[in-house]
Amino acid sequence: MSDTADTDRPSILVVDDIHANRVAMRRLLAQVDADIVEADSGAAALSACLEEQFALILLDVQMPDMDGFEVAELLSGQGDLSDTPVIFVTANSTDELSHLEGYRLGAVDYLTKPVNETILLAKVRAFLELYRTRGRMQTLLRQVEDYNRRLQLEVEERKRAEARALHRAYHDQLTDLPNRARFYECLEAALTEDPASVALIFVDLDGFKQVNDGHGHAAGDALLVAVAGRLRHGFRAEDLVARLGGDEFAVLLRALPAEGRALAERLASQVVDMLGRPFRLEAEGAHLSAHIGASAGLAFGADHGSGVDSLVAAADEAMYEAKRGGKGHVRVAGASAPDR
Numbered sequence: 001m002s003d004t005a006d007t008d009r010p011s012i013l014v015v016d017d018i019h020a021n022r023v024a025m026r027r028l029l030a031q032v033d034a035d036i037v038e039a040d041s042g043a044a045a046l047s048a049c050l051e052e053q054f055a056l057i058l059l060d061v062q063m064p065d066m067d068g069f070e071v072a073e074l075l076s077g078q079g080d081l082s083d084t085p086v087i088f089v090t091a092n093s094t095d096e097l098s099h100l101e102g103y104r105l106g107a108v109d110y111l112t113k114p115v116n117e118t119i120l121l122a123k124v125r126a127f128l129e130l131y132r133t134r135g136r137m138q139t140l141l142r143q144v145e146d147y148n149r150r151l152q153l154e155v156e157e158r159k160r161a162e163a164r165a166l167h168r169a170y171h172d173q174l175t176d177l178p179n180r181a182r183f184y185e186c187l188e189a190a191l192t193e194d195p196a197s198v199a200l201i202f203v204d205l206d207g208f209k210q211v212n213d214g215h216g217h218a219a220g221d222a223l224l225v226a227v228a229g230r231l232r233h234g235f236r237a238e239d240l241v242a243r244l245g246g247d248e249f250a251v252l253l254r255a256l257p258a259e260g261r262a263l264a265e266r267l268a269s270q271v272v273d274m275l276g277r278p279f280r281l282e283a284e285g286a287h288l289s290a291h292i293g294a295s296a297g298l299a300f301g302a303d304h305g306s307g308v309d310s311l312v313a314a315a316d317e318a319m320y321e322a323k324r325g326g327k328g329h330v331r332v333a334g335a336s337a338p339d340r
Contacts, residue, residue, distance in 0.1 A: 010055035010131050011035040012124065015045040015071065016089070017063045021113075025058060028117055032124055042066030046074060049081050055131035056124060059107075061090040072107060085127050087111055172243040174221055175228035183242035183250055188308050190254045191301055197256045198301035199264040200311055202319040203231075203271055205247035206293035206327040215290075218283040223290050226279045234274055235267060250315075261300065268298045268330045276328065295322040299333035 012034045014025045022038045029036050034055065039045040042063055049057075057075075061068035068088055075081045085108040108127075111120060170182035178186070190198045205227065212220030224247065231241045231249060240252040251271065253264050275294035280287070297318030304311045314333040322331035 009033065009035060010128055010135075011037055011052060012128075013037050013039060013045060013048055013054045013057045015039045015042070015057065015063075015068070016060040017041055018060075021060070025115075028115075028120065029124065031121060032128060034124075034128055042068070042071040045071050049075060049078070049084070054084055056127045057084055057086045058089055058111075059086050061088050085130075087123065087127075089113060089115065172228075175225055175243050177228050177232065177249075178240060178242040180242065180244045183240065183244065183252065184308065186240050186254075187252055187311070190252060191308060191311065194255075195301035197254065197260070198311075199253040199256055199260070200299050200301075200315040201251040201253065201264075201268045201271060202297040202299075202312075202315040203249040203251065203275075204295050204319055204323060205249075205275065206295055206323070208247040208292055211290045211292065215283065215288060219281055219288060219290070222281040222283045223279060223292070226281060227275060230274050231271065234270060239267075264298060264300070265330070265332065268296045268332075271296050272328060272330055293328040295319055295327050296330045297322055297333065298330055303334055 012029060012032075014022055014029070014036060016022045016025065016038075017040055019040070022040070026036050026038070037048055037052065037054070039048050043066060045057070045059070048054075059068045059071060063071075068090075072086050072088075075084065075086070087109045088107050089111050091113040109123060111123075170178060170185075172179045187198075187200070208220065208223065211223050224243075227247075227249070228241070228243060231251065235241060235251060235253075238253075238255045240254070242250050242252070244250050251267070253260075253267065256264060272294050275292065279290040279292070281290055282288075297315045297320070299311055299314035299318055301311055304314045318331040318333040322329055325331065
């Protein structure tokens with residue numbers, strides 16, 4: 001069905017089985033700004049309504065085969081067609097019950113033949129203006145809906161852009177691990193909540209410089225990405241793995257159980273073991289094998305209070321003690337000798 005509501009010139013359907021009546025109605029309606037479509041039967045009227053949307057239907061009541069009431073009833077059950085105003089045109093005066101039945105079926109008015117031209121034209125013009133106003137409102141509504149859709153898309157894109165910007169602000173661009181800023185933010189929150197359930201592992205790679213200098217920065221970057229991948233999958237969901245910069249990484253152990261020291265020491269040793277295994281790298285189209293190690297320092301929140309700086313300093317110092325002790329092992333802050 002065509003959407004005539006969007007056009008400048010509406011259409012009126014004149015339904016009458018008598019040709020002379022249709023001609024007379026066409027001549028009369030030539031005074032209004034509308035296209036006139038004729039139908040000589042109820043069936044033809046229904047067919048026309050399925051092909052085109054009308055601003056108004058002038059419907060003769062007395063017709064053979066299918067009278068005006070039957071046509072109106074069928075139109076009232078056809079979705080969008082039920083909104084089309086119908087003026088019944090009858091040659092006989094009708095009683096109040098007939099009027100009520102017509103209104104029930106969707107009629108908006110009754111006109112008796114011979115039709116008073118002034119009254120008919122006034123009613124037709126009123127319904128045409130109503131039709132045009134409805135068309136303008138529908139157009140404005142679609143424009144508002146289009147605007148709202150565009151606005152929603154812009155809001156969603158802005159949210160995605162803000163999320164991307166926030167992610168970049170808190171994540172390392174090379175490895176996509178949380179960066180130093182995010183690490184310190186999470187560490188402070190964890191210590192504020194429960195220092196006794198927190199432990200910190202500082203990790204420094206052993207032998208990274210030789211790979212970076214010997215095979216180039218692309219190989220060094222590939223190695224850091226590979227290290228990040230192993231660390232990312234080597235801890236619990238509660239833990240946070242971060243890259244602090246260069247070849248230094250940190251692991252924040254959160255929600256440790258009451259007897260969590262053994263678990264923390266096992267996880268720290270696991271770091272050294274997993275990073276001591278060979279790496280197969282691809283850099284600038286070349287494949288190479290890299291062998292490095294790692295030294296780790298472990299410090300417990302329960303031993304160093306709720307201060308971020310004191311805990312970080314303890315883990316950092318333990319890590320350097322592990323490196324000075326021969327690399328490739330874990331040093332627990334406050335322990336008398338490195339734990340292998």
